[in-house]
Amino acid sequence: MSSTATTTGKHALFTGWVRQYTGELLRFARNRVKDPEVANDLVQLALVSAWETMDRFAGDSSPRTWLFAILKHKLADHYRKAYREGIRVSGTDALGDDPGDTQFTAHGHWQQRPDTFEEDENEKLDRALRHCLDALPEHWRSVMEMKYLMDKDSDAIREAMGLSEANYWQQVHRAKLKLRACIEGRIHPKRAWPWD
Numbered sequence: 001m002s003s004t005a006t007t008t009g010k011h012a013l014f015t016g017w018v019r020q021y022t023g024e025l026l027r028f029a030r031n032r033v034k035d036p037e038v039a040n041d042l043v044q045l046a047l048v049s050a051w052e053t054m055d056r057f058a059g060d061s062s063p064r065t066w067l068f069a070i071l072k073h074k075l076a077d078h079y080r081k082a083y084r085e086g087i088r089v090s091g092t093d094a095l096g097d098d099p100g101d102t103q104f105t106a107h108g109h110w111q112q113r114p115d116t117f118e119e120d121e122n123e124k125l126d127r128a129l130r131h132c133l134d135a136l137p138e139h140w141r142s143v144m145e146m147k148y149l150m151d152k153d154s155d156a157i158r159e160a161m162g163l164s165e166a167n168y169w170q171q172v173h174r175a176k177l178k179l180r181a182c183i184e185g186r187i188h189p190k191r192a193w194p195w196d
Helices: 003-030 036-052 063-085 117-135 138-149 154-161 165-187
Strands: none
Touching: 003 036, 003 063, 036 063, 063 138, 063 154, 117 138, 117 165, 138 154, 138 165, 154 165
């Protein structure tokens, strides 16, 4: 087979992957960095890197898994740089957490009946989590995002962040406590009753 035919086949295969997976890659990146433009850039960098290293793709995993692994590396690089420079990188701006703000009219009638209450609770939890992640100190947030959103192992996180093992686990523990208190406070706020 000629090298032109091989290049054409490689191009067609990669174009198919780009069409199939770009939307998922963008959603993944946008949930992990504050600025949508930065998320777009990181996805583009991941796709360029994938194209440049496509000859090394052995097919041991699916193309989707391979592309996501590359994107996770780009995100880790971004987090390392942001951590060193003190830049906030997580999530999107949090909205209000009270679904009553948008679901009911002033007279207490449904504006639009939700399909299920479970989805509303999940959305509320997601907003609370994004808000509370943004409220963490910069170094704690970076550690938590790398551990739980990017599925990095503790050794890789410690190396990327320059942390000792004891300091790493201390940051994880403190961040978990702070996140838990923040999320519980946003989901179950103490409401002042008129007769209090």
